[in-house]
Amino acid sequence: MNEKIKLVLQSALERADLELAGVKLLDLKSDQPLFGGKGSALDSLNLVAFIFILEDEFKKITGKSVKISTQDILSKEECPFRNLDALGVWLAKKEEVLK
Amino acid sequence: MKIKGLSFLDESGLHHEAETFSLITKTAEDIGKLPPGIVVIEADRSLRTVIRFLSSLHRGDIVFMLPPQEFRNTDFLEYFRQSAGPLHLWAMDEKSPVISHEGNLSPKLQGMKNVFLVKTSGTSGMKNKFVLHSTELFLQKFSKRVPDFERTINFFPPDSIAGIETLLECMVHGKTLVNPWKEVEPSAVTNLLEKEKIDYLHVTPTFLNLMLLSGGLNSPHLKSVKMISFGSEPAQKNILEKIKTLSPQTSFRQIYGMSEIGLLKTVSHTDDPAWFQLDEKVNPWRVKDGFLEVKSESPMITYLNHDKEVVGGWFATGDAVQENGSLLKVVGRSDDVINVAGKKFHPIELEELLMEMDGMDDVMVTSEPNELIGNSVHVKVSSRMDEREFRMKLKVFLEEKVPAWMRPQRVIFDKSTDLSVRLKKRRKTSV
Numbered sequence: 001m002n003e004k005i006k007l008v009l010q011s012a013l014e015r016a017d018l019e020l021a022g023v024k025l026l027d028l029k030s031d032q033p034l035f036g037g038k039g040s041a042l043d044s045l046n047l048v049a050f051i052f053i054l055e056d057e058f059k060k061i062t063g064k065s066v067k068i069s070t071q072d073i074l075s076k077e078e079c080p081f082r083n084l085d086a087l088g089v090w091l092a093k094k095e096e097v098l099k
Numbered sequence: 100m101k102i103k104g105l106s107f108l109d110e111s112g113l114h115h116e117a118e119t120f121s122l123i124t125k126t127a128e129d130i131g132k133l134p135p136g137i138v139v140i141e142a143d144r145s146l147r148t149v150i151r152f153l154s155s156l157h158r159g160d161i162v163f164m165l166p167p168q169e170f171r172n173t174d175f176l177e178y179f180r181q182s183a184g185p186l187h188l189w190a191m192d193e194k195s196p197v198i199s200h201e202g203n204l205s206p207k208l209q210g211m212k213n214v215f216l217v218k219t220s221g222t223s224g225m226k227n228k229f230v231l232h233s234t235e236l237f238l239q240k241f242s243k244r245v246p247d248f249e250r251t252i253n254f255f256p257p258d259s260i261a262g263i264e265t266l267l268e269c270m271v272h273g274k275t276l277v278n279p280w281k282e283v284e285p286s287a288v289t290n291l292l293e294k295e296k297i298d299y300l301h302v303t304p305t306f307l308n309l310m311l312l313s314g315g316l317n318s319p320h321l322k323s324v325k326m327i328s329f330g331s332e333p334a335q336k337n338i339l340e341k342i343k344t345l346s347p348q349t350s351f352r353q354i355y356g357m358s359e360i361g362l363l364k365t366v367s368h369t370d371d372p373a374w375f376q377l378d379e380k381v382n383p384w385r386v387k388d389g390f391l392e393v394k395s396e397s398p399m400i401t402y403l404n405h406d407k408e409v410v411g412g413w414f415a416t417g418d419a420v421q422e423n424g425s426l427l428k429v430v431g432r433s434d435d436v437i438n439v440a441g442k443k444f445h446p447i448e449l450e451e452l453l454m455e456m457d458g459m460d461d462v463m464v465t466s467e468p469n470e471l472i473g474n475s476v477h478v479k480v481s482s483r484m485d486e487r488e489f490r491m492k493l494k495v496f497l498e499e500k501v502p503a504w505m506r507p508q509r510v511i512f513d514k515s516t517d518l519s520v521r522l523k524k525r526r527k528t529s530v
Contacts (some may be wrong), residue, residue, distance in 0.1 A: 018491060022503070044471055045441070045472055045503060045508070048472055052508055
């Protein structure tokens with residue numbers, strides 16, 4: 001994961017903790033379930049809110065616009081939002097494609 | 100139509116009844132003979148617009164007022180012409196209407212006299228519905244009412260149903276209409292209230308809140324104001340409570356109305372003016388599947404460009420209402436219901452909750468389709484607090500007071516309130 005994507009994730013987690021009701025992501029370990037698994041940190045309502053934050057921070061830090069669709073989340077064999085490690089890898093690929 | 104004239108105050112001073120009466124009759128004569136068509140007036144807030152509108156009605160013309168941006172939009176005019184027929188365009192700088200289009204008058208307008216058109220608000224561009232009204236029905240309606248004011252402000256745009264009703268009501272009863280000749284913004288209206296000793300103010304709830312925030316509703320400004328009416332959009336209980344505290348001597352009234360039925364007479368609940376009662380004898384009403392249907396004294400004749408069946412005089416308003424005995428409260432439109440994971444609510448319900456938070460000056464709730472959860476909830480907030488401090492406070496408030504399915508997915512922090520040209524919240528624009 002490159003430095004920019006690390007920064008995107010870190011900023012998004014900070015904002016999510018500041019803004020989203022019932023959400024605490026900064027303490028989450030990178031392999032713990034973020035969305036979709038048992039005991040995951042985000043339910044579907046908060047996932048949608050987190051995606052808006054992620055899109056904002058991605059634009060702010062990389063200067064590129066990314067639109068994260070439902071297809072991105074649901075149609076993958078392995079959901080990119082399953083944990084922070086997977087999300088970082090997936091975002092880095094997105095950024096690569098946008099280059 | 101009997102024209103009495105009205106007193107009209109604008110930048111140039113007070114024009115008394117006799118003067119406006121003479122201007123109306125003289126202008127009506129000056130127009131000369133016109134072939135069948137619709138007189139389209141470029142309308143601003145001046146006495147000239149008022150005189151042109153009233154003199155055209157006096158002649159029995161079919162009249163349509165348009166704000167300059169639409170009057171000068173050739174695509175819009177062409178769209179209207181296709182539904183209406185030949186147009187006589189009366190620009191600000193012309194002495195008489197100019198015949199600019201030929202063709203046949205719409206069958207819906209043939210034989211019509213002394214009628215006017217308004218366009219529905221909400222959607223813009225080429226989706227407006229054109230609503231045809233009989234002037235006589237409005238004059239009959241006002242002649243049956245005893246107005247409880249002497250001087251009022253022409254707050255609503257002159258081409259809107261509320262603007263036209265205010266004008267006609269003043270004219271029927273010889274009252275004074277004060278024209279906000281500068282921008283219609285809180286400080287200008289506040290100054291007029293005090294300077295011109297206005298005793299009746301009719302505005303939108305959003306504008307009332309802006310006046311409240313600007314300090315315009317403190318008692319010195321409201322000394323002469325006996326009644327404040329509000330309408331055009333749902334009112335937030337919290338705002339009305341704050342205003343009642345500041346000005347206990349002022350009465351409040353919810354006005355219920357639409358372009359298609361005009362404004363209906365209501366009595367508001369004393370504790371919560373957002374709840375109102377319609378006069379059953381004048382405006383019979385019923386609630387069907389949560390939506391209000393009503394009969395009006397001034398119903399539209401027809402839409403020019405749209406078919407809608409009005410069975411037995413019942414007009415389906417499309418307004419979702421709550422009922423409490425004979426009291427009603429408008430909670431939203433049929434098309435603004437938000438559906439989050441199967442749970443439905445109206446923007447006003449969340450707005451009322453959020454307005455309870457300390458530091459929240461104003462709030463507007465909208466939604467966007469979302470494949471995952473149905474709709475995502477978007478909130479635009481206005482606050483004088485520091486943004487970071489506000490967001491921390493909002494998070495706690497949401498956790499404690501707002502059900503999970505009503506919590507916003509996106510919060511935009513802004514110092515301004517997004518108002519439409521009709522001076523109400525621009526819900527159609529997503530935040």
